[in-house]
Amino acid sequence: NGEKRWSGPDGILTGHISSDGIFTADDGSQPTGIIELPGLKLHVDSNHKVKTGWINEDGITYYYQEDGSSASDWVKINGTWYYFDNNGAMQTRWLHLKSGWYYLGDNGKMLTGWIKDGGKDYYLDKNGTMQTGYLTWGNRLYWAGADGAMIEQPCYYxxxxxxxxxxxxxxxxxxxxxxxxxxxxxxxxxxxxxxxxxxxxxxxxxxxxxxxxxxxxxxxxxxxxxxxxxxxxxxxxxxxxxxxxxxxxxxxxxxxxxxxxxxxxxxxxxxxxxxxxxxxxxxxxxxxxxxx
The missing domain is CATH 2.40.440.10 (L,D-transpeptidase catalytic domain-like)
Incomplete structure (x- = not known):
């Protein structure tokens, strides 16, 4: 029927979202604001409707998906990658993960290619990972240490x-x-x-x-x-x-x-x-x- 339901660890129903996006708690109430459910956080407006899409709360940007849940980790939105922490907050600027360093613009978009930050040049591959070591670009050679700052190297051939x-x-x-x-x-x-x-x-x-x-x-x-x-x-x-x-x-x-x-x-x-x-x-x- 289009409804979405959630249960707690004990299997008891904690709430559900109707097909038209209205959230109702297990006790029949229809709270508003931030609703914490097991493994899920919803944002419910004053009309009791679960919000989706981009939302800014107290200067922090979140993205609520179609099921009403807040995005976390890497999420591709309209062809662009964004990263959200465990609390759902969108990340910006330098991001360090086990897989490497990434740079997210002020709008959260994961960047690729050449970027300039603090007067230094960096190169991010097609997956957004900051590159270190030697890099050939066109007819030029660059080198970056662990900090990723690229320095052009003499390379005549x-x-x-x-x-x-x-x-x-x-x-x-x-x-x-x-x-x-x-x-x-x-x-x-x-x-x-x-x-x-x-x-x-x-x-x-x-x-x-x-x-x-x-x-x-x-x-x-x-x-x-x-x-x-x-x-x-x-x-x-x-x-x-x-x-x-x-x-x-x-x-x-x-x-x-x-x-x-x-x-x-x-x-x-x-x-x-x-x-x-x-x-x-x-x-x-x-x-x-x-x-x-």
């Missing part, structure tokens, strides 16, 4: 950064080389969480002497090599293909070819001498090298 996330390495380092753009990038971390460490210009193989493409591992190192010329601080990619310094004359100090950012080597990857030394000193054997 964002496409390489995104590409790196799909690779694993036997060490906590990863190297990538782009032979078309002559770009060289070093990352620290692990698969899915590689952090840009260094991004440099490099020189790779000239036409007909291309640098090999594929996945390789650091397998050897040496201080220098060359006959009639000299290259410093080499790290083996595979076979005779190396990462090393720019090209010097035989004395080892006079630069013979210091150009970077073009396809001009015999297949090796040339770096500025200080950068080649850093690779030589810091990148361990077994580190993955990805070249395309």
């Amino acid at each position: 964002p496409d390489m950064y995104r590409y790196a996330q799909g690779y694993s390495s036997a060490t906590n380092w990863l190297i990538q080389v782009d032979t078309t753009g002559n770009r060289f990038a070093v990352y620290k971390g692990y698969r899915g969480n590689w952090v840009p460490w260094y991004e440099w210009r490099c020189t790779t193989g000239a036409p007909g002497m291309w640098t090999p493409h594929g996945q390789f591992s650091v397998g050897g190192k040496g201080l220098y090599f060359g006959s009639g010329y000299r290259c410093w601080y080499y790290t083996t990619i595979t076979g005779e293909y190396l990462i090393h310094s720019i090209l010097y004359h035989a004395d080892g100090y006079t630069v013979r070819d210091g150009r970077l950012g073009y396809n001009g080597s015999h297949g090796c990857v040339r770096l500025a001498t200080s950068n080649a030394k850093w690779i030589y000193d810091n990148i361990p054997y077994g580190t993955k090298i990805v070249i395309w």
Whole structure:
């Protein structure tokens, strides 16, 4: 008949709502105001009708559902998520739950995407959860600590950064080389969480002497090599293909070819001498090298 009835823990009827929304207590009375029932709170107006929808009481906003009960926890209303505490009070601003941090606007709406609060930028994913760690947005890289405040990080090769996330390495380092753009990038971390460490210009193989493409591992190192010329601080990619310094004359100090950012080597990857030394000193054997 459209009526809703409630009983207490002992099974005794405590009240009911008629099909036209009128509340009547078990003793036949029709009280108004806030009515507490077992596990339920109703708001009854002066006409004894149970209110539904949005209601503001003493500066606190509640939402009463179609059955007259006040909303609690997450509730989706007209396509938008809101959060209500155990007392039914709508929450605003920062909300901390076991699943993470959320931000609710002054109107209670759960926000997503970029927000600014207190002069700081935050990013909330599609579920409203505040993000921490590294985030790529467009061609920019951001990092946030536990407080979620995003700080833009230097990332000159964002496409390489995104590409790196799909690779694993036997060490906590990863190297990538782009032979078309002559770009060289070093990352620290692990698969899915590689952090840009260094991004440099490099020189790779000239036409007909291309640098090999594929996945390789650091397998050897040496201080220098060359006959009639000299290259410093080499790290083996595979076979005779190396990462090393720019090209010097035989004395080892006079630069013979210091150009970077073009396809001009015999297949090796040339770096500025200080950068080649850093690779030589810091990148361990077994580190993955990805070249395309």
